[in-house]
Amino acid sequence: MxxxxxxxxxxxxxxxxxxxxxxxxxxxxxxxxxxxxxxxxxxxxxxxxxxxxxxxxxxxxxxxxxxxxxxxxxxxxxxxxxxxxxxxxxxxxxxxxxxxxxxxxxxxxLQSLQEFTGKVVNAEGRPVEGALVRLNYILLQGDNEVMLPPPVPPFATTTSADGSFRLPMHPKTSAVGILCSASGYAPSLDIRSANAEKLTKEGLVITLKPGARITARLLYAHNGEPCKHYPVLVEPWTHVTTDEDGRITADVPTDSFALMPGASLSSPTLVPPGFFFPLEVTDLKPGTTTDLGVIKVYMEPKITIEVRDDKNKPVPFCGVTIHPEGRRAAGVRFPYFTDSKGSLTIALPDGEYQLEASGMASADTYYMPRSLQTLSVREGKVTAPQPVVLKVTASPISRMQEVKLQVLTSRNQIPKNIWTNLLPEPMDEVEGTWRPYRVEGDKLTIQMGRDRLERLLIVDYGTQEGTLLRNISAQNAPKTVRLQPLPKVRGRVLDETGKAVAGAKVSLIFGQESQFELSNGSTQRMWTEHLTPISTNTDRTGGFVLPLVPESRCWAVVTAKGYEPAVTTVNTGQTVTIRLRRANGEYAGVLVDDYGEPIGKVNLLLQYEFPDSRTVQNYRQRRVPTRAIPLGSVTTDDNGRFSLQGMPASLLLAPRMQNLTLTPIRVKPSTDIVLTIGAARPPWDRGDGASPKPNVEKLLRRVEWLQPVQWEGKNTLLVFTAPYLAQNQWLLQAIRQQMREGWQVAIVLDTASRQEAERYRRMEQLDVPVGFWKRSPQQPATPALPLILPAMPYVVHIGPDGQPARQGISMEELRQIIGMLQ
Known part of the structure; x- marks a missing residue:
């Protein structure tokens, strides 16, 4: 060397x-x-x-x-x-x-930076002064590049009295990760897909939720000595180190978080000295401090893990992720890495584990896991032979390349309103504003992979000019592109009586079939529809002239206030007449969360799908577009209510929250609409395989009891269930047994009927409080509990202080868990 x-x-x-x-x-x-x-x-x-x-x-x-x-x-x-x-x-x-x-x-x-502003607020929208805001990373458009800002000013700053802050950014920003923390609040990593233009124009608002604080002491299991300077990851976003006495203090979320071994920067594998079993902590009270007690860190047994590729060769610097108990929710989500010889050694305490390997092989290759390895450690001994071998397979990374084209109009002018078919959605509806192209003066820069583009459409919707380039790749792209006037179609828009409709908006949607090659060498064709920014308005006679896209299926879509949307297929040189029907749809309702509580100040995007657009016949003949068209938006009031008049006979309502557009909800005209966000899954489902953990306090606010409930002084089983759980005699016997042993039992039925709850109590002759869901004009919906079935109740243990002590007890666990709770 x-x-x-x-x-x-x-x-x-x-x-x-x-x-x-x-x-x-x-x-x-x-x-x-x-x-x-x-x-x-x-x-x-x-x-x-x-x-x-x-x-x-x-x-x-x-x-x-x-x-x-x-x-x-x-x-x-x-x-x-x-x-x-x-x-x-x-x-x-x-x-x-x-x-x-x-x-x-x-x-x-060095590359020059720009600046953007932001604001940190609490859950009530009030500014948070003195919050620490740090720019963790910036993803850049292009060839898999990232900027890692050092943890120093100006990349780390604090908010002023009005909650505002300033941070640098790169001109080619496509996404940013911002870590924010403040005393009394849960740390937050805000990941936003946004380009430099949007960040400069709109800024960034970060909302902090109320937090709690935890303390713990880490001791080595073999000698009881404190673990000094040991790294601890408080998932999701806090990394702390123990002091000389092995103690840590950290601000944490109140709902749930995981405490797990962190990363040791003194080791190329990032493996810390010793390992402790990750802890899951849930349901802390805001503003409180909870001591987690002593956490034992184990130095034995040591387990050697090797990662090998398809040719059985060692894979250096490959990520190895450890999932204790086979549950990814409480597992180590932060991967450790093999060394230069393709192996790592780690100490694991008793338990069941799942191991998998993946990671970057090079700038152009990524290692994908071929299998998931199960490992058991019992009484300090490893059941599997060592080394534990994890197999990976190399997969090429599709790199994006920047291709720059000079674009001029037919009059040698610089186009000001460029749009391309690389973006299938309308520009004002694409969240994050990341686009596979950008415009700087007369330069159009597009992001292209290794494959060629069968068709590249470039349009200036200001001058209504464009061009269609065929079979474009990064190698054969022209340096200069000159736009030409687009072909046009003429038409008139009339109402049902034949009277001209002035001021109607006529928009262009076009569809194209493209061909792409699969990994096995075969080809497949795909149909794509584009809602373009090309549009016009009808004149006083109802007439319009609409540009078209060559070599495509084109539709003229007409929307006007008080009329049903209409569409017709159009071709070059054609003259069409489009008739509109009056729209009399009246919509009124309320937007609620999973617990039936109204959500105010939420933007609802209005969308419309043409009848029969999803039929097999239309897929074959392409008579109308299959995609939905936008019709504007409405915002719910403080009580979550909204109302619309003169609308079509059906609508798609898409709630937009925290800069994310949720799945559209299909509705028909009604004045009693209840839109529930997230009703497709239980309100406590985090989507990561974690055990269900509802917000019991929020649920109990919705419960009305047939008789008073006394929480204080007794251990209580609170059972959320369906009205007909009486058919399950096994659970009823278990409940009666616990009542004989002095337990208090309360059952919440999945019904909003007092009569149904009363009938259930009389039928089963159970002298227990029975509750049901409240309904009112302010709370018209019951909580969404799709997992509550007669075969799977949800049981919560409420301690003498009235707070949930344990949650998520399944029917199969009930007999065993009761003994543990005592």
Missing amino acids: KRVFAVMLGLCCWWSVACAQNTTILSGRVLDAQNNPVAGAQLYYYPNIVVAWLGLPEGSFAHTTTDERGRYRFVGVVPPSTLSAVVAFHPTLGCSTVRMGSRPSLTLR
Whole structure:
């Protein structure tokens, strides 16, 4: 290695790696955008770029500064790999970027930054002063690049009295990750898909939820000594380190979080010294501090894991994820990594585990897991033979390349309103505003993969000109594209009596069939419809002229206030007449959550689907578009209510919350509509395989009892169930048994009828409080409990303090769990 180092010095390479007497030296150079050396640049070494997502403090990383010739030098750091990165930053010249999957660059070039503003508010919308806001990472448009901002100003800042903050961003930003924390609030990692234009124009609003605080002490299991400086990950977003006495303190969410071993930056595998079984903590009270007691960290038994590829060769620097008890919810979601020889060693306490491997192989290849390995540790012994071998297979990464085209109109002017068919949705409805293209002056930059584009349509909807390019790839794309006037169709819009409809909007939808190649070499055709920004309005005579897209199926879609939308197929040179029918649909209702509580100030996007658009006949003949068309929006009031008049005979209502458009809900004209968000799954389902954990406090607010319930002084079983659970004699016997042993039992039936609840109590001769769901004009919907079936009740243990002590007891567990709760 010394000989290699000498050769590198002889070649005057600015980057060097030397491993002599276990000391790694990294040296290089920092240049500005004009290739001039930069003095005073700050540099940080990330041994693994994954740790950038953890929000580690500044002192966690090796740090140095360039000299007057722009040179830097790191000594004694973890040897670099395809997972490592060196990040450079200068207050006025910008920051460097990293291509994921590549080894650290030989020379770092700074790129200039822009600035965007944001605001931090609490759940009531009030500004949060003094919140720490940190830019964790920025994903860039293009070739799998990312910017890892160092944990220093201006990438880390605090909010002012009005909750506002300022952060830098890259001009090619496609997504940002922002970590925000404040005393008394749960930490939040806000991930937004947004380009620089939108961030500059609209800013960013981060909402913090009330939080709690936890403390714990970590001791080594074999000798009882405190675990000093041990890394702990408080999932989802907090990384803390124990003090000299092995203690930690952290702000956490109140609903649920996992406490698990963190990442050791002194090891290339990130494996910490020892391991403890991850803990799941739920249902903390806001503003309280909970002591989790002593957590034992085990140094034995040690388990060696090897990762091998399709050719049975070791895979270095591959991620290995550990899922205790086979449950991904409480498992270690943060992966550790194999070393340069494709293995890692970790100590695991008694338990059942599932292991899988995956990760970057190179800048162009990704390792996918071939199998999921199960492992048991019992009484300090590993049941599986060692080493445990995990198999992976290499899969190529579809890299995006930037292709720049000069676009001019037929009059050699710069087009101002460019749109392409690379974006199938209308621009004002695409959340995140990431687009596979961007426009800067007369330059159109598009993102292209390895495959060719069968058709690339470029349109300037201001001048209504365009062009259609065929079989375009990154290699054969033209340098200059000249737009030409699009073909047109003429027509008139009339009402049912034959009178002209002035001011109606006529929009263009077109569909194309494209062909793409599958991995097995075969081809498949796909139909895609585009709602374009090309539109016009009818004149006083109802007439219109609409541009068309060549070589496509085109529809003219007409919308006008008080009329049903209409559509017709149009062709070049054609003259069409479109008749509209009056729309008399009246809609009124309320938007509620899973617990039946109204949700105010939510934007509902109005959409319309043409009748018979989803039929087999229409799929074959393409008489009308299959996609829905937008009709505007309405916002619910403070009580979650909304009303619409003069609307079509059917609508799709899509709630838009926290910058996300939810699944549209189909409705018919009615003045008693109840829209429930998330009714497709139980309100406590996190979607990650976790055990159900409802908001019991919120549920109990919706319960009306036939007789009073006394929570204090007794252990209580609260059973959420269906009205006909009486058919399940097994559970009823278990409930009666617990009543004989002094337990209090209360049953909440999935019904909104007092008569049904009374009938159930009399029929079963159970002297227990029976509840049912309240309904009122303010709360017209009952909570959504689709998992509550006669075969699967949901039982909650409520302690003497009236708070849930344990949740999620299934019928099969009931007999065993009762003994544990006592």
